[in-house]
Amino acid sequence: MTRTATALRAALVAAALAPLAPAARADTLAFDMSGKIYTKYMYQNDNTQGCLSLSNPFWVDNIGGHNGACTEFELNIKANVGPRVTAGVRLQSRWGALWQDWWENGDLKPGVADTSGESLGMNHAAYVKLRGAYIRVAPPIPTVKWVTIGSTDYSMWNEWTIGKARYIDRENGSGVFVEGEVLPRKTLTYTVGAMALPKLWAGPGWQTGLRDNDPLASLYGTDWAFAAKVEGRLGDDLRLRAVGAWLQDWETDRYSPMLTGQPSSDRGADHSVGLSTRFRGLNGTLDAVFTPAALDVIQVSALVAASSNYVSPAYATNLVSSGQGFSPVLFRTDKAGRAVASNGMAAKLLVELFDPWKAGLSLKAEYFNIGSEYNAVMGSRREADVLLTEGMITGGFTRGGQLPTLNIANEFVDWDEPWFESCIGWHGGTLLAEYARGSLKTSLEYTFIGYNTNKQDRDVATQYPDFLYTHGFTDTTAFTADSDYANVYDRGRDPRSVYTRWQDRRTHLAVLNASYAIPAARGASLAGKVKVVDDRDGRKAGTTADDYRGRSLLGFLALTLQPTAELKTTLGYEYTRWDEKNRNGNQSTGFYDSKTYRHTARAGLSYAFGGALLGYTLEWFRKDLQRDAAGGYYDMKWNVWRAKATVEAAW
Amino acid sequence: MVTRKPILLGLVALAAAGGCGLENFLSNVGHARYPRPASVVRGAATWTGARAGQLSVSDSRGVFEPCKDFTDTRCVFATKVENGQYEIRLGSGKYSMIEVRGRVGDMELRAIVPTLGEESEVGGVDLDTANMVEALIVEARLSSDATNLGNVTPSAYLGDGVSTGTRTLIRQALGQAGPTRDLLTLVERLAARADPLSGATDPFLFRTPVLGPPPGYAVTTSALDLGWLQRNQIDYTGDGVADGVAPFDTLLSQAAQLYRPAGCPDPSHIRLVFSVDFNDGCLDGTGNRVDRWKWLSPKTVQADHRMYFVGWLYTNDPPGVSEVTDPAVNAVLGAGVPNTIPMYDDGTNGDETAGDGIWTVVFDVPYDPAVKLRVGYKYTWGTLGHIWTGTEEWPGNARILEVVDVNGDAFVYRRDVFGDEATNKDRANQHPASGGSLTWEEGIHGCGPESREQPFTLHDASRCGTSFFTPQAIGPLTVACTQ
Structure with a gap:
């Protein structure tokens, strides 16, 4: 009797709501979804536990270790919003939860003797995080082919300037990018971009203003990298490419009147603060590839590069002197002890002969000359080879x-x-x-x-x-x-x-x-x-x-x-x-x-x-x-x- | 139609340029680094070839060191000399009774700066013989009075500029016949014999003199080096005979007896000193360890954070309102606005020991035992101008203090432990004996009313100390003596 009444009530409700609900329709042509599960098991005859051989000891990090099994999941969603607009997103679970972790839920309780088994924090909670979100637009603007806003792996530049993000960071970076073509058939193309600097590694002390990392710096939300690339062809034989990058790490001018006393106009306070450069990195390359059509067994590649990295010691702790010599940047000074930029040049030339005698023998010769102070602070960190x-x-x-x-x-x-x-x-x-x-x-x-x-x-x-x-x-x-x-x-x-x-x-x-x-x-x-x-x-x-x-x-x-x-x-x-x-x-x-x-x-x-x-x-x-x-x-x-x-x- | 594309192009380009951090370049165009806020002393360096390296600044605790970082005070971060004029830039702060020193070979010249405020400048502090005479007299007299420059009230020292105040009187006496004028003559003669190229470790002339107690005022440490006088056979008295230190010492002693730079007790005001212990592991009024970070954010020591005091005239009844209602007094105490009155842990402004985690602030307030001055206050750990949240010891309620000089030492000195809710907190007091609220006369530690100055135990608010503490880093409030 009760079951009959419930079924009847459900049927009546469904019938009443049916005219109000629009018919759902899956636009599968404009919508692409893919997923992936990745599981790793690790063993070693030691007493560590985790799913990562070599982690990092410099902060509270409990994912490194050699014994354990871990699983991650990612869901990629891409959409063709319209003929000139696409968008995508990746939902990725956090790496680090061991199969043995069972109830870990991110409830980190520092300083507490915790017997709950749910105390290792979000690194072990396998939460799903938004990554790789972007929108691409092809506006009807002369020469512009695409404008991308959102996440990318920075692979449009090169190893000597701003390198492709390593795999684990592959879409952690975000920015605004414009790609265009000035002359047809890729005779002359360009790419410009502005990228939010990663707050953790791209700068002096491997950070751009983390208060607990560097007592001299605390501002990272203003820090960006800017880059431009121009590529072109001269005939069918010669390809040229120029890439330039500017890394700009700002800090608040600590002596801004608004920060040092009463906001009185007599003191020069104007409810704004000035910015001072903590780090400025400039990198540029010009490279060419010559492939003569008349002699297709030879290819000549050349590259020249220049870098200039300036660190302000007023806003960046000198880790050369106070960090046991571990620093991703130089702290150069002139004879008077003033901070100056570290400048460097680099060049390489590669000549390749592809089986010129048709005997299976190919030859390559490369000359390289990389200056003692050339340093691409935001260049490729791994997974590349120059x-x-x-x-x-x-x-x-x-x-x-x-x-x-x-x-x-x-x-x-x-x-x-x-x-x-x-x-x-x-x-x-x-x-x-x-x-x-x-x-x-x-x-x-x-x-x-x-x-x-x-x-x-x-x-x-x-x-x-x-x-x-x-x-x-x-x-x-x-x-x-x-x-x-x-x-x-x-x-x-x-x-x-x-x-x-x-x-x-x-x-x-x-x-x-x-x-x-x-x-x-x-x-x-x-x-x-x-x-x-x-x-x-x-x-x-x-x-x-x-x-x-x-x-x-x-x-x-x-x-x-x-x-x-x-x-x-x-x-x-x-x-x-x-x-x-x-x-x-x-x-x-x-x-x-x-x-x-x-x-x-x-x-x-x-x-x-x-x-x-x-x-x-x-x-x-x-x-x-x-x-x-x-x-x-x-x-x-x-x-x-x-x-x-x-x-x-x-x- | 013709203009639509360029306009569209411009708008899109602008949008692309914006939203990517480029605005920072726009807003920062023309921005030159702001100079470090400084307390600046300027004056003439009266000797030939004056150099920045010859100048220094000191107070009763010694010579100021170069600033180590941007948070340092009581330090020098820039000194320059141009065309005989010097400029010394100190870390911005409140300074009183400091001395500028110029070391010229075997001679040191000194000039007293009675007061120097934050981000302010004082000029005309010439390193000359007149200021040297003033410094010698004041140093000598203070030593005889068993005190030092740090205990001198600047306003008492300056006086009214007409007829009171040690500086006023010395400046007037330099133009009149008498011991002061005679001393100036000797100083001028001696200064002329100084060797600017000497590499002497200690100066031979114009060392800091020390006088014995009254009534003798005998010089126990001369301002002059006897050996130097004898080696150079100097006749500074002009009697044709080489002199020792005695003529100079005698005249200095006579001059020192004419002035009272330490001032006389202020009959209507008192020095009110708050100090708070921010060290880890301190105990609250119940003997429990205080979690100083409990209400703070972030919960770690930050380079740009410091201790602030915020006070006001107490107006809650019960337990009872302040009878002193002068808005000026309320304003001096901070008027209840948090993170505006800095406290000090750098050995200045009444702080006893630099860097010991105990922060101090000093106020000069009206004092009449017949009129109750009751203060509500708290400590905050934050940055200038920050709001209450994340910086205060605890949300709501207040500490209370009635300005009563219990031990009669001309100070009201209060020591608290940051975050302690179990001593002089007016409401929601955590000490069981308080019953949750506190009256002005209530004592819960056997140490007298919680709302008064008390003997204290270091790092422990639960135990009464053995004796009252009288500040050593700052003297009692004085006024210029009128007789």
Whole structure:
């Protein structure tokens, strides 16, 4: 009886409302929605927990660690609002919630003994955050093709000016952009943009005015970057591009009368404040690519760049002097001690011959000359590479690259991700021969690096940041093993370190890469690599007792098999040996040798099936760091097992 | 139609240029950095080749250091000398009875600046022999009175400019025959013998003199260096014989006895001193640890935040209104407007110890034991001009103080713990013995009425101290002596 009455009442209500409700209609042509689930599992034989190998220790951050499983979800919505207007948004859950977290809800209770299990804050709450919101308009204005307002990854500029945001930040940046075409067929195009400066990393002290980071600064809402790009073609052979960027970090003029006393007009107070520059970064590049139609085997690329970075010591704490030499900017002063801009130039020239003899042999030669003070403060921080050379930081399993900035970011990464090093001051050349015939692909590289940063008695106390760890091959494998960014386990040079007090350095580097597709087995291949580095630094002139010499030998071999169309497996081994003379120490205590032996083995698989992708990698490495006990150093040993599994599905 | 496209283009371009931070450039066009607010002293540096490095400023606590950062006071951040005129820029603040010092080889010249306000200037502070004589006399007399420049009331020192005040009287005496004029003559003769190229560590002439107590007023530390006089065989008395320090000391002693720079007690006003302890871990009136950040935002120490005092004539009844109702007194106390009257923790303006987390402010208020002066007040931690919210000790209610000099030391000195709601808070008082509200005569710590000055225990508002505290960093309020 009761159930009948309820059904009848529902039917009556529905009938009454039916004429009032407009018919819903899904405009699927103008509406695109996609989703993705990404799950990661991590294991390591240590006592950390989290889903991120290398986090950042400089603030309250509880997402770094090696044991756990985490899931994130993103929902992309794009709409064609009209023929000339599009819009999009990404809803992305916060990374960091472990499967084990269960009830975490963001209810952080600092200073309280909390037994609720819901106390780790929003980093573990998997909340959904608005990201990547934009609107694009194609207004009927001469030359203007698109106006974009909202989020983007800044990829329209280049690594030397404003670089593409790293993957984890890919749409955190927002701005206003205008793209246009002055001459048809992309003969002359332009892009201009204004971008809100990220308050956390783009400036002195890796921030633009966070009160708790820098007692001299507190204003970040006024800070913007401006950039312009012009691209054109001269005929079919020559492409030209100019990019300019201006980073402007303002602070309130602290002596504005409105802030220092009564708002009396006699004092000059006028209910406004003045602004003073905390940081101003200027970067510009001009690059050209010449591809003669008459000789299609050759391509010549050239780039010149200039930078000027000014820091006001009145509004930016000097981290060279008070931050142990960790600073993404220089604090240059003139002879009178006044703050002046740090200026630098850079240039590179790349000539490429694509199989000119039709024998499978291609040649590349690159000359690079990057000034000792060229610094793209907002250039690419990772996931890009401006030089042809492999550089020093790459290994067998570890990929990487070189970037012209002190603002390189090798954090918020897992142990299987690439590493990047600063190439500020590098001056030299690379010769690269590539041979491909049939199933065989090989390349042989030789690179010589001299250093524009070579100088005696450089002021690393107040002007030039040395990043504390200035010598020794950087061990990226061990870096990610310890979930520790402070390098307390002696893992070599900080990849950002380009200045030392005494430097007279040059480096030789040779790399042989080879891969062979095994004809007998579908998808099977064998890859190998040998890399040799000879790195010398005479340090202080007039004495040889402090000379550094590092010799690196790397051997790598990997076998890839593909038993089925969906399954791919890889088994690899890497051997690294570093023999370093005078690696540790300083001028007053003396220098001491060290030797490093590292064995790394990996087994991995990937499985793609019906839109789902599964990946798993198991790694074991053993490292022996032998140091000179005479200097008070002790030996260290690593015996690390770790694994990473991912599964993702997109629709 | 012809003009529509350019107009549209212009409007869109303007919209694109706006909304992206470019307005900052527009509003900042022509903006030169504002100069640092300063308290400025100017005057003549009367010796040849005067340089900025020869100048300094001191008070009774010593020579001012160069400013370390933009929040510093009691410091020098710029000094220059041009065409014989100097300018010294001090961190903007309230200064009283400071001395400008000019070190010329083996000689030091000094000039007293009785008062210097925030963002203000005082000129004519010449480093010459006349001001040196004034400084010597005042230094000598104050030492004899066992006090120092820091305890001198500037208004008493200046007097009326006609017939009262130490400065007035000394300036007049310099033009008349007598010990003061004679002392000037000796100073001029000695100054002429100074060696501007000397590298002497301490000055040989015009050191700070020290006199013994009355009635003898004997010089115990001479302003002159005997060795220097003997080495140079100086005849500064003009009698044809090289002199020692005695003639100078005798004359200085005679001159010092003529003046009373310390002033005489003010019969109608009293010095009212509030100090508040902002250190972490202080105890409130119930002995519980105070959470000083409880009502503050943000909850960490900020470089641009400081302590402010806000007071007013108390008007709530009960517990009882103030009988002093003069609006001028109300205004002096802050008239209930928060974050306008700064307190000091830099060793100036009555603060006993720089940087100890105890902030101080001093008022000179009318005092008549027969007329009750009752004050409501609070402390706020914020920035200049900030509103109550996020800066006050607690929302609503007030501390209360009746201006009564309980121990008769010519001060009413009150010490509080920031955020303590269990001592002299008028309502919603957290001390159980208060019953939630407080009367003017009620004591809840066995230390006398909570609304009065009390002996205090450092960092602990729950315990009565063993004795009353008399400020050392500032003297009692005085007026110019009339006889």
